[in-house]
Amino acid sequence: MKYMLLMQFSAAGTDFPSIDTWTQDEVRAHIAFMGEVNAKLTAAGEWVDAQGLGGPQQARIVRAGEGGTPVVTEGPFAETKEFLAGYWIVDCESPQRAVELAAHISTAPGPGGRPLNMPVEVHPVMSAPAQEL
Amino acid sequence: MNTDPRVEDLLRELAPQVLGVLSRRFGDFATAEDAVQEALLAAATQWPTDGLPANPRGWLIQVGYRRMIELVRGERARRRREDLVARRDPDDQRYAPAPDEELTAERDDTLVLLFLCCHPALAPTAAVALTLRAVGGLSTAEIARAFLVPEATMAQRISRAKQRIRSSGLPFRMPEPAERADRLVAVRQVLYLVFTEGHTSTTGPDLRRIDLAAEAIRLTRALHTLLPNDSESAGLLALMLLTEARGPARTGPSGELISLADQDRGRWDAAAIAEGVALVTRALPRGPVGPYQVQAAIAALHDEAPSTEQTDWPQILALYEVLERMAGSPVVALNRAVATAMVHGPAAGLAALDALAHDPQMAGHHRLAAARAHLHEMAGDQAQAIADYRTAAARTSSRPEQLYLTMRAARLAAQPVDLP
Numbered sequence: 422m423k424y425m426l427l428m429q430f431s432a433a434g435t436d437f438p439s440i441d442t443w444t445q446d447e448v449r450a451h452i453a454f455m456g457e458v459n460a461k462l463t464a465a466g467e468w469v470d471a472q473g474l475g476g477p478q479q480a481r482i483v484r485a486g487e488g489g490t491p492v493v494t495e496g497p498f499a500e501t502k503e504f505l506a507g508y509w510i511v512d513c514e515s516p517q518r519a520v521e522l523a524a525h526i527s528t529a530p531g532p533g534g535r536p537l538n539m540p541v542e543v544h545p546v547m548s549a550p551a552q553e554l
Numbered sequence: 555m556n557t558d559p560r561v562e563d564l565l566r567e568l569a570p571q572v573l574g575v576l577s578r579r580f581g582d583f584a585t586a587e588d589a590v591q592e593a594l595l596a597a598a599t600q601w602p603t604d605g606l607p608a609n610p611r612g613w614l615i616q617v618g619y620r621r622m623i624e625l626v627r628g629e630r631a632r633r634r635r636e637d638l639v640a641r642r643d644p645d646d647q648r649y650a651p652a653p654d655e656e657l658t659a660e661r662d663d664t665l666v667l668l669f670l671c672c673h674p675a676l677a678p679t680a681a682v683a684l685t686l687r688a689v690g691g692l693s694t695a696e697i698a699r700a701f702l703v704p705e706a707t708m709a710q711r712i713s714r715a716k717q718r719i720r721s722s723g724l725p726f727r728m729p730e731p732a733e734r735a736d737r738l739v740a741v742r743q744v745l746y747l748v749f750t751e752g753h754t755s756t757t758g759p760d761l762r763r764i765d766l767a768a769e770a771i772r773l774t775r776a777l778h779t780l781l782p783n784d785s786e787s788a789g790l791l792a793l794m795l796l797t798e799a800r801g802p803a804r805t806g807p808s809g810e811l812i813s814l815a816d817q818d819r820g821r822w823d824a825a826a827i828a829e830g831v832a833l834v835t836r837a838l839p840r841g842p843v844g845p846y847q848v849q850a851a852i853a854a855l856h857d858e859a860p861s862t863e864q865t866d867w868p869q870i871l872a873l874y875e876v877l878e879r880m881a882g883s884p885v886v887a888l889n890r891a892v893a894t895a896m897v898h899g900p901a902a903g904l905a906a907l908d909a910l911a912h913d914p915q916m917a918g919h920h921r922l923a924a925a926r927a928h929l930h931e932m933a934g935d936q937a938q939a940i941a942d943y944r945t946a947a948a949r950t951s952s953r954p955e956q957l958y959l960t961m962r963a964a965r966l967a968a969q970p971v972d973l974p
Contacts, residue, residue, distance in 0.1 A: 423702075463706060463707065463710060464710055464714075465710070465714075466679075466680070466707050466708070466710040466711030466712075466714055467707070468703075468704065468706075468707050469702075469703050469704065469707065470704075512679075512701070512703050512707070514677055514678075514679060545951040546951075547951055547952065547953040547956070548951060548952055548953070
């Protein structure tokens, strides 16, 4: 069963300063943790894909306009104070395991090495039916 | 790699035999598996250019054997084992068997491999991957593609599984008779898992390259050939054939599900149905009767009926009652409730479903809501049916099921509804 784990950065749910204000060591510890998570998932045979995403400044919203031409806007991201920071796709045995992995990811270290406890959404990846209707 | 399909088929057939010989000879499954993979690779590159050797199996065994010796020499701990093997065996047995030597034990070897791969210490997904590679002769890349995960992930799963088998210290031989029945249950479960993975795939076999349902049927056929008197293995093969026979009619052009009642029965695979029916008919009276045989019998009744109305529902209901006593589960109870509705009317079916609503496994399950929706529709209670279809659609994590349920609700509501 595949699950998508979405790491949401939520200004409302967290109380730490933006990552560009952290010390170099704090940033390094954070990145090292993420690297370890991916290595562990790979070793367990659960890793499908994982990517960190650019911040809201780099994100765009695209809609099809007249005749399908893209209409691109730059927001509204900043006002929502909430954005998708990265995602994992894992293939694991049970929903419980997916929750366990999400909880572990949520403990990524932030300033002072304290866990950030950022919210991680767990979505089952839509698949084919398990049984005859 | 583009290999001649005939060479590919031959390699797949020979892989488990060669692996069996090497594992038994060295008593080390994990290393033997590595050696066989390399021998297969050598064959896949050399045979298409040099032509088939006179005795392909002997060729593979010799190459695998040589590679095995190298691997064994590679580590000090292994060297001790090699010494042990050397001391234990007479000189004339210290060489690979001659290419023309008849190998008498190969049939049993395949069975031992199956039992080993379905080791109780392995998680089901690991057992599935290992079985497909060791017994099915598929490459790691092929298995990874079939399960839509990166090759590195599948390689890790397989090597972890091999480590587990190694650390369990389980020798390469048939389990004791007392344990054999339990292990055979696990073997069938793993084969059925491979089948369901393939059967439920939305993408066609051409896209995935490895059709897992076909592979599961091939392996189960091999199991049935090895154990022709085991009626439950015959039942499993029948169940797969009878289920797969409906495959072509089961989904529409966009991958949406088509319910049993609406399927074009002319598109069902008549040959597979005939074979499945014959298998289960032979297996049932021979006993002992197990859950796969009963499910195969139910599938046979569906497959042989010209329409839903002309289906022998009383017989199906009776079989579900047998199945429930034998291997009861909420899913079986749910299917029995639907059969009850077909025999005694929707009210009786809904009453049976109400009893299930208290089951913690079933209470929030989309299948319960979907069944309820169907029965409410049958009873003419449109509003309730629409609500239940929508609940079921919101709960399922299957795309084709969600489309199907949403369309059912939309059709009843008779107004366009945005698909999610």
